Amino acid sequence: MPPKIALVQPSTKSIAADLLIVPVQPKGKGGPLAFPQALAELDDTFGGELLKYLEKQRFTGERNNTLLIPSLGRSVYSSVLVTGLGGEAELTGAQIAESIAIAVRQALSVRPQHVLVDARALADLDAQSGVYGSGALGAVALGARLGSYQFTKYYGEKQKKNVTLERVSVLGPKSASADFERGLSIAEGVCLARDLVNEPPNELYPETFAERARQIAKSKGLKATILDEKAMKAAGMNLHLAVGRGSRKSPRFVHLTFTPKNPKGSVAFVGKGITFDSGGLCIKPMQGMADMKSDMAGGAAVLGMMSVIADLAPSLTVHGIIGLAENMPDGDAYRPADVIFSLSGKGVEIINTDAEGRLVLADALTYAARLNPDFMVDAATLTGATLISLGPPYSAFFTGNEALAQAMTESAKRAGESFWRMPLIEELAAELKSDITDLQHTGQRYGGAISAALFLREFTEGRPWIHADVPGPTFRDRASGLHPKGGTGHAVLTFLELIHKHASEPIVAPSTASSEPHKSAPKKRGAPAAKSGKAGQRRPRA
Numbered sequence: 001m002p003p004k005i006a007l008v009q010p011s012t013k014s015i016a017a018d019l020l021i022v023p024v025q026p027k028g029k030g031g032p033l034a035f036p037q038a039l040a041e042l043d044d045t046f047g048g049e050l051l052k053y054l055e056k057q058r059f060t061g062e063r064n065n066t067l068l069i070p071s072l073g074r075s076v077y078s079s080v081l082v083t084g085l086g087g088e089a090e091l092t093g094a095q096i097a098e099s100i101a102i103a104v105r106q107a108l109s110v111r112p113q114h115v116l117v118d119a120r121a122l123a124d125l126d127a128q129s130g131v132y133g134s135g136a137l138g139a140v141a142l143g144a145r146l147g148s149y150q151f152t153k154y155y156g157e158k159q160k161k162n163v164t165l166e167r168v169s170v171l172g173p174k175s176a177s178a179d180f181e182r183g184l185s186i187a188e189g190v191c192l193a194r195d196l197v198n199e200p201p202n203e204l205y206p207e208t209f210a211e212r213a214r215q216i217a218k219s220k221g222l223k224a225t226i227l228d229e230k231a232m233k234a235a236g237m238n239l240h241l242a243v244g245r246g247s248r249k250s251p252r253f254v255h256l257t258f259t260p261k262n263p264k265g266s267v268a269f270v271g272k273g274i275t276f277d278s279g280g281l282c283i284k285p286m287q288g289m290a291d292m293k294s295d296m297a298g299g300a301a302v303l304g305m306m307s308v309i310a311d312l313a314p315s316l317t318v319h320g321i322i323g324l325a326e327n328m329p330d331g332d333a334y335r336p337a338d339v340i341f342s343l344s345g346k347g348v349e350i351i352n353t354d355a356e357g358r359l360v361l362a363d364a365l366t367y368a369a370r371l372n373p374d375f376m377v378d379a380a381t382l383t384g385a386t387l388i389s390l391g392p393p394y395s396a397f398f399t400g401n402e403a404l405a406q407a408m409t410e411s412a413k414r415a416g417e418s419f420w421r422m423p424l425i426e427e428l429a430a431e432l433k434s435d436i437t438d439l440q441h442t443g444q445r446y447g448g449a450i451s452a453a454l455f456l457r458e459f460t461e462g463r464p465w466i467h468a469d470v471p472g473p474t475f476r477d478r479a480s481g482l483h484p485k486g487g488t489g490h491a492v493l494t495f496l497e498l499i500h501k502h503a504s505e506p507i508v509a510p511s512t513a514s515s516e517p518h519k520s521a522p523k524k525r526g527a528p529a530a531k532s533g534k535a536g537q538r539r540p541r542a
């Protein structure tokens with residue numbers, strides 16, 4: 001069970017916690033925490049030794065520096081942990097959340113049952129600074145929840161004994177409780193995405209992922225449309241079906257919708273949900289294959305975001321679409337040289353079965369575009385090339401729309417997540433020409449993240465669109481900032497900020513076309529999928 005996280009008001013002295021966290025800013029930088037009252041109070045109980053000790057240890061309150069101090073009986077708290085917020089006069093919610101998360105994560109090392117965070121000095125900061133306008137105390141709640149995250153579902157008895165944290169209390173004013181609750185709710189969306197990524201692939205496969213989505217939709221009042229293999233065949237999602245064909249676990253297509261009373265517009269988020277990517281017939285080497293349980297991280301971010309959208313209730317219709325499949329080798333698996341007709345009708349020549357993500361996304365983007373959203377965003381652990389370009393800490397994003405590019409950069413900054421814009425280099429589009437049909441599905445190795453984005457663009461039907469390639473930050477081999485080792489929930493916060501932004505002031509002009517799912521959709525260029533035989537193998541054009 002995750003710890004209970006609550007906002008509390010009584011004086012620190014009356015709260016029996018094992019460990020006290022005090023956020024601190026450097027002295028003399030003019031920030032509100034230069035001399036937090038909490039530290040002065042504590043210094044008294046330490047007989048004036050605490051501040052001297054901080055100075056001696058050269059703890060200055062620089063960003064994300066922490067110092068854990070055992071109190072050896074001098075305080076009601078067994079330990080005190082000071083965490084640096086950095087010297088900026090105007091702290092952002094992302095900085096606050098990160099500093100708290102780092103502190104709480106470090107606190108876990110002394111196995112406390114109850115942690116107290118003294119956030120009194122933060123309460124006066126800019127109310128809009130937290131994610132989705134959740135203020136400074138929303139940021140503290142977010143940091144506390146994300147920092148205390150542990151994936152313990154499969155722990156054995158011995159491991160469970162080390163999971164001690166039951167409660168995190170945050171000292172702050174009652175007036176901040178709406179912000180605090182909002183921050184906690186947002187954090188649950190991120191933690192859901194982490195859990196999904198951390199699940200082993202024998203437990204989380206397309207059917208069970210879709211079932212989770214259905215449960216979440218039900219409990220949050222979202223509309224859920226879930227297509228099984230048969231329904232996907234009828235719809236003509238042949239690229240997606242091809243990817244799933246090598247697995248005993250059949251693919252699923254998930255479409256959740258949040259609809260407010262008077263929507264001012266609509267947006268669609270599309271996630272890659274490959275629950276395990278072995279590479280298929282073009283099988284991956286053993287090294288790193290296990291990490292491919294995280295190949296559904298884009299889909300997990302979309303579901304994490306959708307799981308909290310009803311609580312945040314933007315004045316927008318929000319679609320969450322996830323293409324789920326497992327990519328496996330098999331006697332019936334799709335192969336290099338196959339030609340498959342997409343939902344859009346375009347023919348695609350398969351080159352490498354390990355480039356499966358763009359195939360699933362192609363059909364999902366066509367589906368999303370037909371909902372006529374104002375804009376759409378996809379998230380996918382799409383290419384190793386992005387990892388090579390930016391390293392593990394950053395995701396790439398691509399868009400041809402300048403307003404969306406700017407909004408994405410700002411949203412990522414507010415969220416404290418790392419996204420770097422990469423160019424859609426038109427010259428590389430030539431690599432996607434096929435001798436035998438409309439398109440081939442991969443280009444050369446060099447510029448591989450870009451040619452993947454250019455392939456996806458073929459399926460966006462001209463709608464404003466952002467492609468986010470998130471192979472690094474969604475699954476980390478060590479803890480960093482807000483995030484633990486393993487699944488991180490990266491992209492959930494940025495997506496929420498994008499929605500918040502578009503709801504407060506349209507980023508792109510609202511789409512005037514109807515968003516009735518597929519009723520107003522342009523006639524498919526290809527004929528419907530073959531009624532019998534293997535989907536997508538019959539040439540659909542006369």
Ligand code: BES
Nearest residue numbers: 295352354355381382383384385442471
């Ligand atoms: N899921 C992988 C991309 C990936 C690699 C994600 C490493 C996270 C970490 C994707 O399906 C893939 O295999 N891409 C290939 C594409 C290539 C065959 C054109 C790649 O990047 O090597």
Ligand code: MN
Nearest residue numbers: 277354355356
């Ligand atoms: Mn692959």
Ligand code: ZN
Nearest residue numbers: 274277295357
């Ligand atoms: Zn993949």
